[in-house]
Amino acid sequence: MTSVLIVGAGPTGLTLACELAGRGTAVRIIEKSPEFHVGSRGKTLNPRSLEVFEGMGILDRILGIGRTDLFLRKYRGGEIIADTDPFTAVEQAPGTPYVRGLFVAQGNVEQVLRDRLAAWGVSVELGTELTGFEQSDGGVTATTAAGKRIEASYLVACDGGRSGIRKALPVTFEGTTLQTRTMVIGDVEADGLSRDFWHQWIDEDGAIMLCPLPGTNLFQLQATPERNAAGEPVEASLESFQWLFDRHARMPGVRLANPAWISTYRVNERMADRYRVGRVLLAGDAAHVHSIAGGLGMNTGIQDAYNLGWKLALVAAGQAGDGLLDTYEEERLPTAAWTIDTTGERWREVQRTIKEAGSGTEGVITSDVLGLGLGYRWSSLAVERDGRDGCDGRGGRGDDSRVRAGDRAPDAPLRDADGAPVRLFEVFAGTHFTLIGFGADSAEALRESEDKHGGTVLACLIGAGPGGLEDHEGHAAREYGVTGDALVLVRPDGHIALTALAGDTEAVHEYLSALAR
Numbered sequence: 360m361t362s363v364l365i366v367g368a369g370p371t372g373l374t375l376a377c378e379l380a381g382r383g384t385a386v387r388i389i390e391k392s393p394e395f396h397v398g399s400r401g402k403t404l405n406p407r408s409l410e411v412f413e414g415m416g417i418l419d420r421i422l423g424i425g426r427t428d429l430f431l432r433k434y435r436g437g438e439i440i441a442d443t444d445p446f447t448a449v450e451q452a453p454g455t456p457y458v459r460g461l462f463v464a465q466g467n468v469e470q471v472l473r474d475r476l477a478a479w480g481v482s483v484e485l486g487t488e489l490t491g492f493e494q495s496d497g498g499v500t501a502t503t504a505a506g507k508r509i510e511a512s513y514l515v516a517c518d519g520g521r522s523g524i525r526k527a528l529p530v531t532f533e534g535t536t537l538q539t540r541t542m543v544i545g546d547v548e549a550d551g552l553s554r555d556f557w558h559q560w561i562d563e564d565g566a567i568m569l570c571p572l573p574g575t576n577l578f579q580l581q582a583t584p585e586r587n588a589a590g591e592p593v594e595a596s597l598e599s600f601q602w603l604f605d606r607h608a609r610m611p612g613v614r615l616a617n618p619a620w621i622s623t624y625r626v627n628e629r630m631a632d633r634y635r636v637g638r639v640l641l642a643g644d645a646a647h648v649h650s651i652a653g654g655l656g657m658n659t660g661i662q663d664a665y666n667l668g669w670k671l672a673l674v675a676a677g678q679a680g681d682g683l684l685d686t687y688e689e690e691r692l693p694t695a696a697w698t699i700d701t702t703g704e705r706w707r708e709v710q711r712t713i714k715e716a717g718s719g720t721e722g723v724i725t726s727d728v729l730g731l732g733l734g735y736r737w738s739s740l741a742v743e744r745d746g747r748d749g750c751d752g753r754g755g756r757g758d759d760s761r762v763r764a765g766d767r768a769p770d771a772p773l774r775d776a777d778g779a780p781v782r783l784f785e786v787f788a789g790t791h792f793t794l795i796g797f798g799a800d801s802a803e804a805l806r807e808s809e810d811k812h813g814g815t816v817l818a819c820l821i822g823a824g825p826g827g828l829e830d831h832e833g834h835a836a837r838e839y840g841v842t843g844d845a846l847v848l849v850r851p852d853g854h855i856a857l858t859a860l861a862g863d864t865e866a867v868h869e870y871l872s873a874l875a876r
């Protein structure tokens with residue numbers, strides 16, 4: 360029998376499918392569309408998503424397609440007024456190896472995820488639309504448009520902002536939809552236009568932006584719509600794109616051609632009030648939609664899936680109690696609320712400032728949209744047994760620069776016994792918990808924990824002489840705020856589960872045993 364049925368093969372569904380398949384969970388993923396989506400839509404992965412993809416083993420492939428070095432080129436009245444680097448909000452540091460977003464079309468991200476999934480022997484079942492479902496204590500029975508029944512232990516709705524599953528549950532989707540059509544959008548060729556810049560022509564009476572999509576010969580075009588004599592927006596088309604381009608860019612040599620996708624965009628700010636109803640869970644746009652300012656849609660869906668994947672795999676395998684699934688909503692719903700607020704503020708700010716000379720979209724890329732400060736300090740899965748106190752309850756580092764349980768676990772450069780460089784993120788990569796032991800006093804706890812929870816926990820001894828990794832520049836101790844010997848348990852999704860005293864094997868055992876209940 361299928362353990363998990365995923366509905367929808369966008370970035371959220373595909374990430375979740377990879378996370379489950381990689382752990383040996385029997386997973387199926389169905390997609391109503393008869394073919395894969397061609398439009399770019401999301402075009403940037405934030406640094407936290409890059410870390411997620413490193414953990415999943417697909418980062419090199421993604422980096423090979425995308426670009427981190429695109430500058431914004433702003434024009435006014437057809438003249439270049441500024442070239443701006445959008446990713447200067449955070450400086451690279453040992454704990455944060457990726458501080459620049461990666462420009463890469465959502466379609467390319469989905470292709471890489473599908474290839475990863477295929478390596479696990481799972482493929483997307485195209486042309487398979489879920490039309491109904493029923494759940495009982497024992498599982499979920501889904502029905503497809505072709506009248507087929509699929510039995511599964513859990514159903515995950517990754518079916519996008521218009522989620523039929525969310526409506527059928529029913530789960531409310533509170534928020535607002537702007538009734539005016541705010542943007543036309545599409546993927547087009549634009550011969551003669553440099554592919555080293557995200558071009559932004561911003562005038563008093565409208566704007567058009569063309570961003571090269573790495574790995575393709577296309578640009579993503581976003582513009583305020585052309586309006587007819589009555590002031591009504593004109594239907595998006597190649598002709599209307601060219602008209603807008605000629606009006607704002609004033610580059611007669613550049614012709615737009617071969618649109619691969621044409622659409623319109625309006626801002627929705629809504630979120631589900633529950634992420635779980637029994638055996639049915641919501642993720643990605645099915646659970647929250649918000650403005651594109653800050654580029655967090657695809658990223659938030661990927662990060663939802665990364666949070667849910669390991670939990671669902673453990674529960675489906677009977678290695679964790681069903682209650683672990685409640686922590687998905689506990690952790691990710693507040694993150695969605697924050698995302699809606701922050702992207703909404705940025706959207707309104709850009710709408711206001713974009714009319715001023717010299718202002719553009721760079722204002723939306725601030726340190727918090729990079730995703731590196733998001734954590735779950737409030738979570739019931741965040742446990743501190745080493746006397747750390749003063750939690751600010753905001754789920755991020757806040758004023759307290761020391762990492763705490765629930766925070767994203769930082770990277771650090773180390774050296775192995777042969778002196779070869781090893782990064783902590785390389786140790787984390789995979790499906791396991793990582794128990795970091797700082798100092799010789801933690802060695803015994805590491806041994807015992809691996810004995811008791813082998814297969815679940817990978818032990819990583821730091822700074823204890825031969826047999827451990829060397830923290831040669833002290834970055835690991837600094838990043839983790841450790842001054843003596845200590846234990847830090849890191850979850851499979853790269854968040855800190857537990858901080859404990861070096862000899863406290865029992866704390867680790869209790870933590871992992873509690874998951875099983």
Ligand SMILES: Cc1cc2nc3c(=O)[nH]c(=O)nc-3n(C[C@H](O)[C@H](O)[C@H](O)COP(=O)(O)OP(=O)(O)OC[C@H]3O[C@@H](n4cnc5c(N)ncnc54)[C@H](O)[C@@H]3O)c2cc1C
Pocket residue numbers: 366367368369370371372389390391392396400401402403465487488489490517518519520522523544624642643644645651653654655656657658659660
């Ligand atoms: C113009 C635009 C620009 C954007 N820019 C960015 C950006 O820069 N960065 C960013 O991070 N995000 C961006 N986004 C947002 C991003 O595209 C979405 O947040 C993302 O696609 C959500 O992924 P998802 O997998 O949750 O849902 P979707 O990608 O919507 O996938 C849902 C899938 O479910 C399928 N489905 C629906 N119902 C059923 C059913 N009953 N049975 C089977 N299958 C079903 C659909 O066909 C679809 O393939 C942008 C979006 C738009 C429109």
